[in-house]
Amino acid sequence: MQSIIGVIKHNLLQAIQAAVPVTEPIIVTPAAAKFKTDFISPIALAIFNKHKKEGCFGFKNPQELAQAISSHITQNEVIQSIEVAGNGFLNIHIQPEYLASLIHSISASGKLQVNLNVERQKVLVDFSSPNIAKEMHVGHLRSTIIGDAICRCLEFLGHEVLRTNHLGDWGTQFGMLLTYLNDTYPDWETNAPDISDLETFYKAAKGRFDQEPEFKERSRLKVVDLQGGEENAIKAWKYIYKVSRDYLQIIYDRLDIKIEDCGESFYNPMLPGITQELVEKGFAVQSEGALCFHVPGFELPLMVQKSDGGYGYDSTDLAAAKYRLLDLGVKRAIYVTDMGQNPHFLTIFEAAKLIGWHRPPETRMDHAGFGVVLGEDGKKFKTRSGESVKLITLLDEAHSRAKEQLLKRSNEPEIGQQTHLNPSDFENAAEAIGVSAIKYYDLKQNRISTYEFSFDRMLDPRGNTAVYLIYAYARICSILDKAGQEAVSAALGSPCILTASQERALALWICRFPDTLETVIEELSLNKLCDLIYEVTTKFSEFYSNCKVIGSPEQASRLQLCLATKFMLLESFTLLGIKPLERI
Ligand code: ARG
DSSP states (O other): OOOHHHHHHHHHHHHHHHHSSOOOOOOOEEOOGGGOSSEEEOHHHHHHHHHTTTTGGGOOSHHHHHHHHHHTOOOOSSEEEEEEOTTSOEEEEEOHHHHHHHHHHHHHHSSOOOOOOOOOOEEEEEOOOOBTTSOOOHHHHHHHHHHHHHHHHHHHTTOEEEEEEOOBOOSTHHHHHHHHHHHHOTTTTTSOOOOOOHHHHHHHHHHHHHHOHHHHHHHHHHHHHHHTTOHHHHHHHHHHHHHHHHHHHHHHHHHTOOOEEOOGGGGGGGHHHHHHHHHHTTOEEEETTEEEEOOTTOSSOEEEEOTTSOOOHHHHHHHHHHIIIIISOOSEEEEEEEGGGHHHHHHHHHHHHHHTSOOTTTSEEEEEEEOOEEOTTSSBOOOTTSOOOOHHHHHHHHHHHHHHHHHHHHHSHHHHTTOOOOHHHHHHHHHHHHHHHHHHHHHTSOTTSOEEOOHHHHTOTTSSSHHHHHHHHHHHHHHHHHHOHHHHHHHHTSOOOOOSHHHHHHHHHHTTHHHHHHHHHHHTOTHHHHHHHHHHHHHHHHHHHHSOOTTSTTHHHHHHHHHHHHHHHHHHHHHHTOOOOSOO
């Protein structure tokens, strides 16, 4: 599949060059349903307005120019016709045969092969990245879900993707944790304590750190030991790391996330070298005992080295940027964190550019920032007692609500008979639906906006939710099942002919997949893929309620349309990390 918008742009470009001696970036967008066309382009208006003062090459108004442009486009494999709307917009209609042939090839090959003509790149996605020994919070959940979906889309397009977990596994808090471990469980090496509830452990350590100056001093010295690589300190650090990481893995497994750890500790040995480089190049300057990098255009300087000689978040991110761009040779680095960290990353990117590690457009650095998750009261998402909500509790609750819903559904007389799940399948289905509901609700939001976490809304079978989509998918599977394998194979041997307006509308939305993916990767806006599959699902219902499939004269073409919809949804679910169910 190629980008339809890409093909239209290519045709328009040639037509414009034949009509007027200008080059202008071409905009083509899918038309809203009310316009009764497939795509629109305001290019004639744009050119006319830009060249109006010098007479616009003799064209009196945008419509005249639009007419001239459209006269240079001959009917081709993709474009059926172009007409000029009253406002000077170009209305572009796509060949029904082109849509039908795409539907045929998707249904026959069983997958969506997308060719966007883009160079394959090495891309690093820094996502999830929670802090060791602290509870992973709902912000890390967003980063995990969004980051994973970005990776999946990039991988689908053939890029080499480094899925990186920049764990907060280093820093002053470890002095306190190690000191507390040694004090409270002196024999921890031989008699491993149960500190799986690391949050309680962390709080207890912090309590002593805040109240006992002597403990605080010992903690400070412990950091020095740790940073210097002292054997016992490293051993204790590894122990806490492991307990914390094992717990994290439970969450990653339930969310089906693959990620490779390369946390802050990894950069520790590089920090003195980076500091030296920045001092020598004149970027890092002394400021009140610390070494700071004042990046022009940014309010806060980067702290290259603190006044006590230690290193912090800024130092590590400078080292990580250099390592990623120069050592790993990454062409694009994407950082997924909450918007609150946006100034930090923009400063790091600009600094990397000034130093010469980052050379746009050859290299690209993006901050995929996201809005905070709110509770249903519109305030920051917290438990009633004000604690951060444990992710495992959220997953469990989504699971049990999904299960309840499935049970209720199977007890409804008219649905019960169609329920194909046996009791043991309920658990798997509930987990798939519960986790998918959380993911999809997050991904369908505009990334930068805040959103309210609501189980009721994310599990609503009638809303734009994973539940609705999964049910719709299962319904398509059951239609194909009912038609039978033989009829489906026979259908694939026939050409696809689309006549009804609902067939055409559905096909057109399916064929927008490559364009949507291109936008998603460019803007890191997964909501656009969510919108697309929601639209495809809606168009499928319109098609199915208006067009008889099984037993109709058009059965062969319509079964192909069902198959293509199924594969399109399946691929999109996979990209979003949603688990489809064939039967429900
Ligand atoms: N550990 C950080 C936090 O919890 C996120 C790290 C993001 N990545 C980075 N390279 N700074 O806020």
